[in-house]
Amino acid sequence: MASSVSGTRLDNATALGWYRQIVMIRLFEEAAQRAFRQGKIGGYLHVYSGQEAVATGFLDAFRDGDKMLTAYRDHAHALILSDDPNAVMAELFGRGTGLVKGKGGSMHLFDAAHGMLGGYGIVGGHIPLGVGIAYALRYQQTDGIVHVYLGDGAIHNAAFHEAANLAGLWGREGLNPTLFILENNQYGMGTSVERATAMTDLGAKFDSYGIEHEKVDGMDLEAVLECAHRVTQRVRETGKPYAVEAMTYRLVPHGAGDFLERYRSKDEVRQWRERDPIGLVERKLLEAGVVDEQRLGEIRDEAKRIVDEAVRFADESPEPPLSELHTDVYADTAG
Amino acid sequence: MASSVSGTRLDNATALGWYRQIVMIRLFEEAAQRAFRQGKIGGYLHVYSGQEAVATGFLDAFRDGDKMLTAYRDHAHALILSDDPNAVMAELFGRGTGLVKGKGGSMHLFDAAHGMLGGYGIVGGHIPLGVGIAYALRYQQTDGIVHVYLGDGAIHNAAFHEAANLAGLWGREGLNPTLFILENNQYGMGTSVERATAMTDLGAKFDSYGIEHEKVDGMDLEAVLECAHRVTQRVRETGKPYAVEAMTYRLVPHGAGDFLERYRSKDEVRQWRERDPIGLVERKLLEAGVVDEQRLGEIRDEAKRIVDEAVRFADESPEPPLSELHTDVYADTAG
Amino acid sequence: MPVMTYREALRTAMAEEMERDETVVQLGEDIGVYGGTHLVTDGLLDRFGPKRVIDTPIAEGGFTGAAIGMAMMGLKPVVEMMTWNFSFLAADQIIQNAAKLRYFSGGQVSVPLVIRGPNGGGVQLSAQHTHSLEGFYGHFPGLKVVSPVTPADAKGMMLSAIRDPDPVIFLEAGALYGTKGEVPAGDAKVPFGTARVAREGSDITLIAYGRQVNLLLRVAEKLAKEEQVQAEVIDLRSIRPFDEATILASVRKTNRAVVVQEQWRWYSVASEVAAIIQEQAFDDLDAPVERVSGEEVPAPYARNLEVAAFPSEQQIVDAVHRALYRGA
Amino acid sequence: MPVMTYREALRTAMAEEMERDETVVQLGEDIGVYGGTHLVTDGLLDRFGPKRVIDTPIAEGGFTGAAIGMAMMGLKPVVEMMTWNFSFLAADQIIQNAAKLRYFSGGQVSVPLVIRGPNGGGVQLSAQHTHSLEGFYGHFPGLKVVSPVTPADAKGMMLSAIRDPDPVIFLEAGALYGTKGEVPAGDAKVPFGTARVAREGSDITLIAYGRQVNLLLRVAEKLAKEEQVQAEVIDLRSIRPFDEATILASVRKTNRAVVVQEQWRWYSVASEVAAIIQEQAFDDLDAPVERVSGEEVPAPYARNLEVAAFPSEQQIVDAVHRALYRGA
Numbered sequence A, B: 001m002a003s004s005v006s007g008t009r010l011d012n013a014t015a016l017g018w019y020r021q022i023v024m025i026r027l028f029e030e031a032a033q034r035a036f037r038q039g040k041i042g043g044y045l046h047v048y049s050g051q052e053a054v055a056t057g058f059l060d061a062f063r064d065g066d067k068m069l070t071a072y073r074d075h076a077h078a079l080i081l082s083d084d085p086n087a088v089m090a091e092l093f094g095r096g097t098g099l100v101k102g103k104g105g106s107m108h109l110f111d112a113a114h115g116m117l118g119g120y121g122i123v124g125g126h127i128p129l130g131v132g133i134a135y136a137l138r139y140q141q142t143d144g145i146v147h148v149y150l151g152d153g154a155i156h157n158a159a160f161h162e163a164a165n166l167a168g169l170w171g172r173e174g175l176n177p178t179l180f181i182l183e184n185n186q187y188g189m190g191t192s193v194e195r196a197t198a199m200t201d202l203g204a205k206f207d208s209y210g211i212e213h214e215k216v217d218g219m220d221l222e223a224v225l226e227c228a229h230r231v232t233q234r235v236r237e238t239g240k241p242y243a244v245e246a247m248t249y250r251l252v253p254h255g256a257g258d259f260l261e262r263y264r265s266k267d268e269v270r271q272w273r274e275r276d277p278i279g280l281v282e283r284k285l286l287e288a289g290v291v292d293e294q295r296l297g298e299i300r301d302e303a304k305r306i307v308d309e310a311v312r313f314a315d316e317s318p319e320p321p322l323s324e325l326h327t328d329v330y331a332d333t334a335g
Numbered sequence C, D: 001m002p003v004m005t006y007r008e009a010l011r012t013a014m015a016e017e018m019e020r021d022e023t024v025v026q027l028g029e030d031i032g033v034y035g036g037t038h039l040v041t042d043g044l045l046d047r048f049g050p051k052r053v054i055d056t057p058i059a060e061g062g063f064t065g066a067a068i069g070m071a072m073m074g075l076k077p078v079v080e081m082m083t084w085n086f087s088f089l090a091a092d093q094i095i096q097n098a099a100k101l102r103y104f105s106g107g108q109v110s111v112p113l114v115i116r117g118p119n120g121g122g123v124q125l126s127a128q129h130t131h132s133l134e135g136f137y138g139h140f141p142g143l144k145v146v147s148p149v150t151p152a153d154a155k156g157m158m159l160s161a162i163r164d165p166d167p168v169i170f171l172e173a174g175a176l177y178g179t180k181g182e183v184p185a186g187d188a189k190v191p192f193g194t195a196r197v198a199r200e201g202s203d204i205t206l207i208a209y210g211r212q213v214n215l216l217l218r219v220a221e222k223l224a225k226e227e228q229v230q231a232e233v234i235d236l237r238s239i240r241p242f243d244e245a246t247i248l249a250s251v252r253k254t255n256r257a258v259v260v261q262e263q264w265r266w267y268s269v270a271s272e273v274a275a276i277i278q279e280q281a282f283d284d285l286d287a288p289v290e291r292v293s294g295e296e297v298p299a300p301y302a303r304n305l306e307v308a309a310f311p312s313e314q315q316i317v318d319a320v321h322r323a324l325y326r327g328a
């Protein structure tokens, strides 16, 4: 489960749990990028560097019985919910010990037992699923809610429109506890928000569906935590959808295979680096006097050991047996 | 061409041209319904009764070089633009003399020479086409604009969202003279607006795309005319999209084959009948002292003769030759 | 055995399953208050309430996707595609999510979903409203695709479909909702992957599914009466999984086959059936497998053109003659 | 002859046409500022400006539909589908509008549109990002569907596609953008509907399109060297229209055929090719037409599974042996 710490403030020792997590995610992603360059990871690899505070903050409010879905930029979510970096890395390596047995790869991380109902490769395609899952949770009379993460690029897509409308409609009867988390990292691949729509206040697009919304500084873990706990509670209690636009930034290229970044300036990236969520957490923790540099270093080392171990585990894991090729197509070909 | 009268007021004799048109459309639709019941028209037949003021008003502002698209409720638009009731009725009858040679039927009326770029059967599917046509008009450096008619049911559909966003975006550069005419007749088949969305101010959905909008009383021809000429001018001048939500009502069942109307009360229909656009025009003309009852009757008779002639023409026209089956699939199979 | 229409057979199966199993829910456009465009769902709203019979906006991709999500949670949604022509708007959800979720989740997720609605032409709905999509969906592993033609199969296969743990594309014979037939009462499931010998014969095998089966039965009677040719008629019923054995057994007996379909010829069900027969019964074939398909044009509106666009008795008789090496 | 990559060949054809004809415009996601995900459109924005090289939001249905509208007005849009996997979202626009507008407008409207992008697998993109859609789109009258494999054909068929008055589905061999070949300079159009004999031979006909053609050429060399079997290799190139004559002429000479494709077997291109051959060259066939297709599973991610999911040299050799009635 996600929430290891209580409260939403970065002014106490338990907050170090978040720090460990957020650092671990970053190091994990960097390790994955290296492995990609070494040819150990194939296909597409989209890492989360720069956006860690969003998943870390929101999933802190995640409870047993809740569900979540996101697109292909899904490693952080899987790391947090599965609490199994080895299996996540093994999946990226395409190994039989991977989270989905090596069948899905980076874009399709699932850990259904812990509520992670998937990473998806088709922009927008998972959003309707999330809305249906939310309906089912209430139909089944649970108090679970669904986190649906989507990007700033996805909001212009057909699936978003139809799904958000259903969420608003079903939410009127309290049958749609969907929390939309719009990760506005300013770009869909190389297309900035301004080049994708004439109406750039993306959160306000939820108005069309009768869904209330707010913005949060997605680089500031403390702000995200506060927002996450508050709105999660609200969605849980009302059974109505709600949307948060998290303003964030992708500090790395869109995919690990991309090298050209003609669409943004180095300067812009540099400026955002100053608001790197990890740096922000560190500063807050230091300012609050909770830790010193040395302790932060120790935590980073711990995180590094976890990631190194994940890489070693993935590397040493066997490929899936060839018999897995034909399993999991239908129920009667269960693996 | 559409505009036979000048101005937008119903206080002068030239306004009788509109009256003739609006009555002719109604009588045409009633004749079509009868022909459907007699088995002379097959497939689906969706008539426009109750909504006549919308097409009549907006197409009055239509100019040579403008284009229009709508869904399957397209007879009125075709009658106005083609000015050829015989060919429209013949199309409904599936005759070779029909507007599209009997190949398309009621849902697919085209008169490209007069700007009618079609009736379409897939809800929402024509909207992106309209936006692309608008782009082309400016790319080709004309001052044409595009009328895109859509229903209240269509606005929840995927295609609307993606197309409206493109229109807003391209409109920023003056490259999208699309006039969206949202015919809010309160129902998409049996589903009322309230049962289709939590946010029932449909026109306001254009906000998401940076497209300005207004509402108009779609039962009141005079109001529609005023609005139509004003906004058409605006779209033409700016090259930016604009949306009008015309509040109207379908006084007949959704399709000519439908008999059950469980989704609305007789009372509701009766109330709307009091605002029948034809009755409203008549009252205004009489009040303005432009005509007397007798003259109105004469005009109705003229309209009836036109429609009777259309039915006769359709009835006596031959089926398309069988050779037409294989023409018009590709350019090299031109008919 | 009770006699009922194809429409009633479908409704009976759905109502029985809804009665038996609370996880079965219905979604679609105008299936509730309106009663269903084809009245297949008529009465279900009154009986099971709006939480289980969900009227949706016109958003095929959205509500199909939502139904997939419900299915992932263990519900068993039955989605009405008002007509299959609208399913292109849900193709991404059907093909990319429903068909593949089990696989790319490494078996963690099931999608016990039925998508049903009328398929095929014949009532002058013209180009955008006339498609036969058996091959289109049948191509994709992860989906099951069925196409019953009798009321008994409509009910029996609907029972199987709802209980199936995998997504089922249920293609109803849209032109036949009103046709009647005997339908076994109760739990008379018809399993997928079994073809039906609709008429026994020894001289030639005629193969179809959906409403073309009725056409074949008429042709077979005519051939028997007029030409003393005994045709065996096979109703495929299930497009994926597919029953090769029944077809091959028949062709091994008759040594000749004609495949008939309303859909276009290229890359279609008939292509596959012909390919299978020549692959696996090559030495038994006395003549090429003949195919009769819809004309290679979008469906026209005019009655005479529409009739000409679909397989006719004469075209089938001609194909039989070719397969029997008889002059026209 | 100049040597260039498949990618450059496509770009050259597009740039030449844009230079020649002002009505040619490009639309797609990240084709401009970003340079194109596969760099096929790289440099076109600088050369032709943002009115003609239009970056779009992620809205495949919307911008494909808009491009259809542009085409109706006489522009000649070239749409990049970033990968064909996303085209399910545009399937309604492609199938219901592009393919049928000419017909249901009674010939009043033309749709001179090209939709292009990478198709097929092979680089571990897993289930949602791996499809071969030749049969899927090839089924529909009104569309033209092509699938070039050499850089020369990539250029020559792109020239034909852009000038074609009808909508063209242009399926590029996604795994081969970087492969080089000789490409005739200038206006070397390759017409649609003509297959290419990629290698002559007398003993058996091997048929494919896209990157499987290269696989067949390797197998053919091996067969020649190791087994003295001379295989004729045919590259279909054009899926719709289809060149039956070239295939039949070859089979009449060799009397045996193997069809190879990456796509799934059921209701596919290979089904149709087998059906055609048995229909029209029945008496010339000495063995059933063999088919080798992708495995009936959504594409897996793991390298070893992905390799196993696609046709291999060994599978093809085995199919050849079966067709030659030789023991394994």
Ligand SMILES: Cc1ncc(C[n+]2csc(CCOP(=O)(O)OP(=O)(O)O)c2C)c(N)n1
Pocket (backbone or CB within 6 Å): A073, A121, A122, A123, A124, A150, A151, A152, A153, A154, A155, A185, A187, A188, A189, A250, A254, D029, D058, D060, D082, D086, D089
């Ligand atoms: C329907 C669809 N179209 C295009 C793509 C290719 N693609 C992958 S990621 C991406 C950008 C998405 O941007 P956004 O939603 O902002 O997410 P981010 O990558 O910024 O996390 C695109 C266009 C896709 N996967 N699916």
Ligand SMILES: Cc1ncc(C[n+]2csc(CCOP(=O)(O)OP(=O)(O)O)c2C)c(N)n1
Pocket (backbone or CB within 6 Å): B073, B121, B122, B123, B124, B150, B151, B152, B153, B154, B155, B185, B187, B188, B189, B250, B254, C029, C058, C060, C082, C086, C089
């Ligand atoms: C994509 C799609 N889904 C469903 C239908 C069936 N259908 C035809 S008309 C209609 C209602 C449309 O309502 P609206 O847009 O309000 O137009 P109106 O009929 O009121 O003019 C529906 C659901 C269709 N034609 N296309």
Ligand SMILES: [Mg+2]
Pocket (backbone or CB within 6 Å): A151, A152, A153, A183, A184, A185, A186, A187, A188, A189
């Ligand atoms: Mg983004």
Ligand SMILES: [Mg+2]
Pocket (backbone or CB within 6 Å): B151, B152, B153, B183, B184, B185, B186, B187, B188, B189
């Ligand atoms: Mg309406």
